[in-house]
Amino acid sequence: MGTTNDRIVRTIVNRPARRVDAVEKVTGRARFAADLFFDGMLHARVLRARFPHARILSIDTREAERVPGVVAVVTHADIPGARAFGPVRQDMPVFAFEKTRYLGDGVAMVVAATPVAAERALSQIRVEYQELPAVFSPEDALAKGAPVLHEGFPDNIVNHYPVRKGDVEAGFAASDLVLEREYRTQFVEHAYIEPEAAVAVPNPSEGSVTIYGSIQNPFTARRVVAQVLGVSLNKVRVIQCTMGGSFGGKDDIMSCMCARVAVAAMKTGRPVKMVNTREESIVESYKRHPYFMRYKVGVKKDGRLQAMEIYILADAGAYASMTPFVTWRSAVQATGPYEISNVKTDVYGVFTNNTYTGAMRGFGSPQIIFAQESLMDELATELGMDPLDLRIKNGFRKGSVTASGQVLDEHKVSLIEVMEKAADAIGYREKRKAYPGPTGRGSKVRGVGLAASYRGVSLGAEGIDATGAIVSVQQDGSVYLYAGLAENGQGLRTIFTQIAAEELGCNLEDVVFMDTDTSLIPDGGPTVASRSTTMGGNAVRDAARKVRETLLGVAAELLGASSGEIISSGGKVFVAEDPARSVDFREVARAAYNRGELMAAFGWYRAPKVSWDEETGQGKAYFTYVYGCQAAEVEVDTETGKVRVLKVAAAHDVGRAINPATVEGQIYGGVAMGMGYGTLEEVEMVKGVTRTQNFDEYLIATSMDVPEVIPVIVENPDSYGPYGAKTIGEPTCELLAPAVANAVYHATGRRIRELPLDLERVLLGRSLKATRGRRGSEGA
């Protein structure tokens, strides 16, 4: 640390760089899991549950086995190890046994020479069910006498997180105004462009299996496969293929798919491939949790928040999956970035027979931010204050104490800075005055609104938070880079490559990022929680610096200088005070190799300590936070309910932008996703049946819908992140829905407390649902 190299102007980091994987993707050369073929490979198709809640009395596969081309039919009876898995509770069956709990449950799987043969045989599997009473909302699931989904959970409660700070009753008593509001959010689908796919290749002589797939978290998949096969971790190798998107969505479902193909590969002794159709993907894959949220807030006349009481029900669907972690983040952040002395929060995850819910970009934040940021605007209206002023009045500053009692004193608390910057970029204050609101003439009215958030970086007190990387310089100066975290489309390869090249002093093109392979690098935890740049970036930096030490030592000898005087940058190694005395990075690598130096290093980074008290919900939840604000300008057609988002300004404190171009890319993508969440997207589930099974009915924003986006990158370097970098992936998609809802209110005076703000909700104030099929005519 603190060498000459650290003082020089950075040449690669903090500058825009083209994504290292851009060309292969846009030219179609990138290979995805569905592109893979192996000799003798079989194809698998899954038979899913007929009832959302039923006892399985028998499964008869004999007819299916006789269908030409069929090699095997696999059920739970073929599983050698654990029949169920899960990140917190091992409650999700690889193949349903005893019961089905949602319609996406896999009951059996046909393995055949062709996908068509496998599909044909599915209808020949005879499953005898005894249908059980089912439950489709958290409210109903909590009612006395409700059907119970899981043994040991008689009240259907997955988890409960309390947060207790101060005395809310006293806070409400001291308030001049108390407001109570209810908000609801919907099921949404990740809508990654590439449906789930995996191939398992058995190695019978070793009793091992190699799995290739569209897998967000290769180490998680490995753990599940090993448990299901009943083998040790080193018998399972997982190699991640190029990902066609994930957004948190290719975790549990991919673990399940990997386990299924692994079981089939071990049973048949042949490679087995499975690729979901879009419909299968939408029916089976987990969704973002719908939340019911009741907020009660007390405030003084001058706008000072006194107390907040929050009650949240999250629909966990059929299995626990990530619900305990998702709802924990909700509990930590539920009040929003505001100083409130008295807080009482209760967040419950509840089992239902709906599709299970899990990780999705935002991870428990988009829901609560919709509620809490809508609430701030409602409160401002009641107080006759401007919503931005109300936020500034109560917003976190240096030294503020969060709802969980954490003092924010280790980083720059930039909430007010990001709010002001987003507001300025969209002309918020002028437009708040200029637009007439509901009194305006004409049917198209405009409004502006904003929403702000703070977000804990990385996993926080969720669990183990450490990760590694390997930097290996070759004798010609080219570099291999391995990381325990994985590229899911977010741009990790590029960021890590930039960091490695910056630290080594080579060129970006000299570094090759290797596919994530569980046999080559230690388990570095999952690629989630926007933790890659902070955690993985530190590990890459650590590894690259170690190698650089060696190379500088060699270069010092070549240049006749001391290593403290030398700089390695841009492919050259030179004496800082006399740059003419230089040698090529490649030369140094060759010399180091010839001297028998170790030119590879392992880097590791473990997150700073955090803490959490389960009883009181108090503690240092995360080691640092980021702050963001998005402001939206909308035009509402008051006669049709159509909302057009015209412009969005998104200000995000990222600590330090390793690559400003990809930070902007994250902002554009996050805004587009947030816009879908806010105005279009909704997985319609009726009695457990997914009605919106493809993209003709599940509507995501098209390029024609996405507004002009003004990205505002705010940089307040963090002491923990590499070069001060923090996080950008998730904050970008958690803010737009409430910003739009607030803008719609400004424009129309209509407050919509339920997502998405579709035609009917905006016009009528509530949702309208078809009672039967809608395709084509939308039910006429």
Place this chain on the structure above:
Amino acid sequence: MSLGYVLPESLSEASKFLREHKQDARIVAGGTDVMVQLRRGGIEGKGGPRWLVDITRIPGLAYIRAEGDVIRIGAMTTHAEIARSPLIRERSPLLAEACASIGSPQIRARGTIGGNIMNASPAADSIPAFVALSARVRLAGPEGVRDAAISDVFDGPYKTTVQPGEILVEVHFNALTAGWSSAFVKLGRREALAIARLSVAVVVERDSTGRVSRASIAPGACLPMPSRVAPAEAIVVGKVADEEVVKSAAREVAEEMVRRTGVRWSTEYKKPVVEALTRRAIWKALGVDAH
């Protein structure tokens, strides 16, 4: 069971095959509806077709031409071709607008006008425009060729009156001439790839005094069978359009919708909105920007 595929090279060959196989055969033109329906039914779906009759090899079915005041469009003409045709844009602009609003560039490049009509979706974008234009379709069958009014082709959502062996080969209508003007207004949930939540096509003729002499109002995605709304048209005809006239004509369209469909889950939304869209479409046809 399997799905057969035939590729006839003449109308008579196709017609013969269709007559032999009746409900078991389904014509494929651009495939933008058929492929989606097959996918939903699965490859061995019950009630689905056993045969696909691909008519893309039959020559002479893709054209847009004017014969005097009559515009003729061949059934295999794509939405994209219609949307960019100078003839259509000038002489029946509402049809160009309707076709330009269909799906996405990919769908418009593949989907055909014949398919859009014969799929008979209540939300089809071209149909209200054709209905407003009082278009006629030409059907080629085993007994020869016959013409029919477009509104006589439909027999309910996704149902037509066309007989086994008959193939829609052309749609034709009178071009809009001096004194005529038109509009097509569509509401979708998003700006592209959007099925019409509601649409309205309007054609009006004004005499030299500015009085509306003829009017044709055809809403889409709200009637079980596409048709004009005569009582609404009657309100406009013979008058110089003003706010009151346009409003009551629009209200009449909304009321007609309720009369024909009854009160359904969507009526609470559609009634006020079809009224607003009709009002806008009439004003737009009259050249007044009054969103």
